[in-house]
Amino acid sequence: MLPKRKPHYKFPLIPVSLIVTLISFIFLYYYYTKRDSHFAEFSQTLKTSHTLQCSSQALALSEKFMWYAPHSGFSNQFLEFKNAVSIAGILNRTLVVPPILDHHAVALGSCPKFRVIEPKDIRISVWDHVVELVRSGRYISIAEIIDISSLVSSSLVRVIDLRDFVSIWCGISLDFACLNDLKSQSPVSKSLKQCGSLLAGLHGNIENCIYGVDEDCRTTVWTYHVDGHEDGVLDSFQPDEQLKQKKKISYVRRRKDVFRTLGPGSDVESASMLAFGSLFSAPYKGSESYLDIHESHQDQRFLSLMEKIKFLPFVPEIMIAGNEFAKETIKAPFLCAQLRLLDGQFKNHHKATFHGLRQKLESLRQQGPLPVHIFVMTDLPRDNWTDTYLGDLVSDAHNYKVNFLREDDQLVMQAAKKLTAAGYGQRFIPNSESRIGKKYCSNQRLPDVLLYVEQTVCSCASLGFIGTPGSTIAENIELMRKFGTCSRGS
Numbered sequence: 373m374l375p376k377r378k379p380h381y382k383f384p385l386i387p388v389s390l391i392v393t394l395i396s397f398i399f400l401y402y403y404y405t406k407r408d409s410h411f412a413e414f415s416q417t418l419k420t421s422h423t424l425q426c427s428s429q430a431l432a433l434s435e436k437f438m439w440y441a442p443h444s445g446f447s448n449q450f451l452e453f454k455n456a457v458s459i460a461g462i463l464n465r466t467l468v469v470p471p472i473l474d475h476h477a478v479a480l481g482s483c484p485k486f487r488v489i490e491p492k493d494i495r496i497s498v499w500d501h502v503v504e505l506v507r508s509g510r511y512i513s514i515a516e517i518i519d520i521s522s523l524v525s526s527s528l529v530r531v532i533d534l535r536d537f538v539s540i541w542c543g544i545s546l547d548f549a550c551l552n553d554l555k556s557q558s559p560v561s562k563s564l565k566q567c568g569s570l571l572a573g574l575h576g577n578i579e580n581c582i583y584g585v586d587e588d589c590r591t592t593v594w595t596y597h598v599d600g601h602e603d604g605v606l607d608s609f610q611p612d613e614q615l616k617q618k619k620k621i622s623y624v625r626r627r628k629d630v631f632r633t634l635g636p637g638s639d640v641e642s643a644s645m646l647a648f649g650s651l652f653s654a655p656y657k658g659s660e661s662y663l664d665i666h667e668s669h670q671d672q673r674f675l676s677l678m679e680k681i682k683f684l685p686f687v688p689e690i691m692i693a694g695n696e697f698a699k700e701t702i703k704a705p706f707l708c709a710q711l712r713l714l715d716g717q718f719k720n721h722h723k724a725t726f727h728g729l730r731q732k733l734e735s736l737r738q739q740g741p742l743p744v745h746i747f748v749m750t751d752l753p754r755d756n757w758t759d760t761y762l763g764d765l766v767s768d769a770h771n772y773k774v775n776f777l778r779e780d781d782q783l784v785m786q787a788a789k790k791l792t793a794a795g796y797g798q799r800f801i802p803n804s805e806s807r808i809g810k811k812y813c814s815n816q817r818l819p820d821v822l823l824y825v826e827q828t829v830c831s832c833a834s835l836g837f838i839g840t841p842g843s844t845i846a847e848n849i850e851l852m853r854k855f856g857t858c859s860r861g862s
């Protein structure tokens with residue numbers, strides 16, 4: 373059998389291998405001689421075939437929108453949200469309100485070290501995380517936690533929930549995305565992917581449709597002045613020579629007027645969507661890392677907006693729960709201690725973190741009356757307190773009464789339930805009245821509101837507040853205390 377078959381196989385094999393060799397040679401020839409032009413052409417074809425466009429319904433909207441990519445923990449996201457509100461006000465664009473991202477699901481990097489993720493990359497990771505939140509029933513808008521009703525009712529800024537925006541702009545209902553466990557090849561999944569690429573600006577800017585802001589804290593500090601007088605000026609903080617050489621970077625940081633660059637009258641005006649990367653900013657070496665927008669402006673509308681966003685409270689459901697815990701459970705004047713003990717930068721500073729608390733408690737104990745009531749909020753699980761100063765406090769019941777909340781406490785769960793029930797009405801959906809009261813996902817889980825309730829309790833601590841130095845949570849509590857929010861909402 374075998375000898376018979378052999379010639380049968382040999383015959384066609386020779387020409388095939390010849391052809392393959394020939395093609396390889398032709399390919400290699402082209403590859404090495406015309407590599408650049410050939411591949412430019414190739415990628416051009418790819419681009420055209422994948423070009424995404426705004427849907428006609430998106431282009432028909434009279435409103436212009438902006439979104440941004442929040443990152444890191446809640447307090448950072450809150451800060452970026454405030455920055456986004458002020459920019460949306462300046463640019464007169466409707467702000468697409470994002471959900472609260474999981475703690476550290478998205479990272480930015482370090483502005484002072486000039487090591488941050490590209491704006492379009494951070495946008496797409498935010499988008500992917502958003503889809504994940506919808507699928508797992510954990511999506512909660514930041515506007516369901518932070519009360520922006522006074523901003524919206526005074527028309528200082530227009531907002532739309534990201535889910536509603538997606539359903540209008542991309543024509544995808546996110547209801548579908550959460551109803552069933554989607555296969556990655558399903559039509560809804562594909563549309564979601566396309567919508568994400570478009571919104572992240574992965575395929576570049578598209579006229580009238582999307583403009584992705586490429587500027588980030590390595591190159592730009594946004595400013596806002598009546599006459600735009602700082603526009604184009606070098607910022608006082610620049611990468612030093614050592615860094616430039618070590619990292620082979622050539623960044624120059626310029627101050628740019630956000631209104632002139634991106635506002636009405638600029639090239640960007642016609643874009644239906646303006647997409648920022650991170651809007652995180654912090655003071656650094658006498659400058660600001662990314663946003664330096666202050667109330668020095670003359671415009672009354674802008675001044676009112678800035679005044680309002682100085683302090684944005686939690687929604688009433690959270691405020692009420694926090695006040696109730698202070699009044700009905702602690703039932704006495706108390707001190708609040710906010711102790712971050714676990715996360716990266718805080719892990720190695722336990723001694724310093726406890727030091728301030730120890731001193732304060734010692735003096736309160738000497739003044740009396742006893743026991744001294746304390747409310748503790750910390751990321752250290754209760755079961756791990758034993759060998760710490762917290763353990764000492766708990767066991768010294770004669771001198772101290774330690775209070776704390778857990779995620780599954782009745783009070784916290786109740787607040788989450790009330791908030792979820794009220795949430796849909798709070799979402800300010802301009803374009804679709806019919807959606808109000810409609811549930812988004814049947815698999816929606818209760819949000820974790822412990823952190824926000826705890827902050828509210830701390831705003832009520834009349835014996836004082838000891839926070840962890842460098843913690844943004846501590847900063848927010850100080851702000852709440854300064855604005856005297858404790859009795860509000862009760």
Ligand SMILES: *[C@@H]1O[C@H](CO)[C@@H](O)[C@H](O)[C@H]1NC(C)=O
Pocket residue numbers: 434435436464636
């Ligand atoms: C702001 O935008 C709205 C809606 O797009 C528009 O009606 C209004 O005239 C704009 N206001 C200014 C001051 O440009």
Ligand SMILES: *[C@@H]1O[C@H](CO)[C@@H](O)[C@H](O)[C@H]1NC(C)=O
Pocket residue numbers: 714753755756
């Ligand atoms: C808390 O205690 C548990 C059990 O003793 C231990 O496994 C865990 O590593 C501790 N966690 C921290 C953050 O100390």
